[in-house]
Amino acid sequence: MTSPAPQPAGDRPAPPPRRRPGGRTARVRTQVLDAVLAELGEAGYDGLTMEAVAARAGVHRATVYRRWGDVGGLLADVLDAAGDDDWQPPDTGSLRGDLAALNQEIQDALTAQPPIVAALIAASFRSEKADRAQRRLWEDRYARCEVIAARAVRRGELPPDTDARRLLIAATAPLYHQLVLLRTPPDPRLPDQAATTAALAASAGAFTESPPVGDI
Template sequence: MAPRKQQEIFDATLRLVAEKGYAGLTVEGVAERSGVNKTTIYRWWPSKAALLGAALVEADLLGFTAPDTGSLRGDLVALVEGVVRLLSEPPAADVAVAALGAAVEHPELDARRFFADRFAREREIFERAVRRGELKESVDPMLVVDLLAGAVWIRSVFRGVPLPDGFARDAVAAVLDGVG
């Protein structure tokens, strides 16, 4: 399948789940929006869960490149700012909240693939920091990412609290420097 057509299918999938939730996501609806026959979609993805799982990882809409500012602190601030944008700017915010929220209720979506893919890309930040001598090898990168991304999710999605200017910088400082 042509990459452009695949992106159109993924885009239609993510926008449909954002509008109608997982229950309202259908392969027929995706086919109609993307201009592709549903049998073509089923040839590549055997179910709507498989299609949404692939869209979460492969769609340009949720694309991610690990920042490289030259320092651990700068990279982490840029990473947190990216998570803030992901969860606050439409249409990505609507998609991320709906799709990843659906994964909690529907384990067949296997959202672990989305998070594993993201973390594989984020790991570069920590590997560079270790090479530069900014971070001990014993530091658990996943814990750091979970603390920072979790803070954004809790505040912006679960509490619905607007994030102030400087939130990313302050969150990174709390993790790297401590709060005491």
């Protein structure tokens, strides 16, 4: 289970198909998307071909071309399938706890082996279809996470006019920056540290319309 990071179908039950529930269409989709994840994990974007996916899935090549078009179409469907789940952000009872647990999920996803989530993010720099699907997934994940701020407001931990999205970006951005761009080795303290930083800033009113900048 994860969070703003995409969670491909690999380790969990296949998502429901969009059009024909059950049946052959759904089975083929599951086989093909699982094959995409396996190929991506082994060889990355450069090793991902329609032929290899069809062969691994045991599905006719023509079917894969007809339904997904190209590698970008396959990646986009993997990402869309990852969003077809009932994932909800952690609910630990405190803002800092929720953000730390969320960050831990992100760090786990970004450092998992095989590096599927990292490969999907890298692929979003190569394929416009994957890019759009990755952004849809992130948008969906961040929207689901806004409940973290709403709960904190109800508990009196945050001012009511807190901008939930800015708080969530501030809390999670250091994980992505360190692990995806700076590519530093994962630091086990980072999820909690980034959560604590965002929670401290939030308590100080950093994410309200007019932050109390005072003398800083």
